[in-house]
Amino acid sequence: MASEDVVGKTRETAVSTIVNLAEEAKIATEGVKAPSHALFSICKSLVAGGVAGGVSRTAVAPLERLKILLQVQNPHSIKYSGTVQGLKYIWRTEGFRGLFKGNGTNCARIVPNSAVKFFSYEEASKGILSLYRQQTRKEDAELTPLLRLGAGACAGIIAMSSTYPMDMVRGRLTVQTETSPRQYRGIFHALSTVFREEGPRALYKGWLPSVIGVIPYVGLNFAVYESLKDWLIKSRPFGLVEDSELGVTTRLACGAAAGTVGQTVAYPLDVIRRRMQMVGWKDAASVVTGDGKSKAPLEYSGMVDAFRKTVRHEGFGALYKGLVPNSVKVVPSIAIAFVTYEVVKDILGVETRISD
Secondary structure (H helix, E strand, O other): OHHHHHHHHHHHHHHHHHHHHHHHHHHHHHHHHHHHHHHHHHHHHHHHHHHHHHHHHHHOHHHHHHHHHHHHOOOOOOOOOOHHHHHHHHHHHHHHHHHOOOHHHHHHHHHHHHHHHHHHHHHHHHHHHHHHHHHHOOOOOOOOHHHHHHHHHHHHHHHHHHHHHHHHHHHHHHHOOOOOOOOOOOHHHHHHHHHHHHOHHHHHOOHHHHHHHHHHHHHHHHHHHHHHHHHHHHHOHHHOEEOOEEOHHHHHHHHHHHHHHHHHHHHHHHHHHHHHHHOOOOOHHHHHHOOOOOOOOOOOOOHHHHHHHHHHHHOHHHHHOOHHHHHHHHHHHHHHHHHHHHHHHHHHOOOOOOOO
8 A cells, every 4th residue: 555655646746747847838938939929029010110101201202302492492592482383393393203302212211210110109108108007006097198298209209319310311312403513322322421521420410409399299290199099989979980990081180180280380390400401511502592593601500590590581481481381291191101000000910009
């Protein structure tokens, strides 16, 4: 009997050991798979953001170029007097390709910028929501519009700072014409030329107004878009919501409203940023006027100086030069970006989406 008890206990011990080893192996396997799965999900989220940025920006590329030309043109030699006239002038003088000049550089910048921006927003939202729930001690607490504004501002600063040199040279590539003395041949030629002739700091000219401008711009874009969606889903007005989901048209309208609010508030800083980016470029005045007449000095000691000189010499309205084509561009662009991002994430099977 004693020997049988010993054998039984041995068997139980062996079985217990096998079970424990199996559980440890399972935990170890899950631990290996989790990071891989998380990394794959991050990649898909970045791809969705990049696609959203490329599609939305290409759709409005002609208006983007006209906006920049209106922002920096010499007030004593007006060539672009409005949206329709400006587009016709570009078509007549530079052809179809002129409407999309600088779009390759723009997409090279906006694709990583958009990818980082959307991903940063989701991560910032998670972190802020976690802290908010800890402080309020409410596990079911949701992000408020102000917290969404903060998350959007963080995402905008991170995305803009990481791709700013591309934005700087994109502005110069966009304003040069066929008759310009200086001809940048492309993105890398422009980057290397600016770096060599003006120094590495030149690649970040206009960064400060960009940072200040991106806080209300990107912050309001996300805050207005998400808050509108949240309100529509909860209140269900006019039968716009079906099965707790908004249709594509309704989401486009939410994105359009978000773009309108954000760009109107931040636009003057965008004008100053563009002008500061031209400082140090010895052929900037010729590029802006095109024909080389009435070359205006492009010298600003800083953001405040740029504001002061622009308002003093051209009036307060100069801070909103190009606002109309920019509005026509931004409203559909932001709307397309938000909807494309969510649709692509659905296609790729990413679990989390904006507002989830």
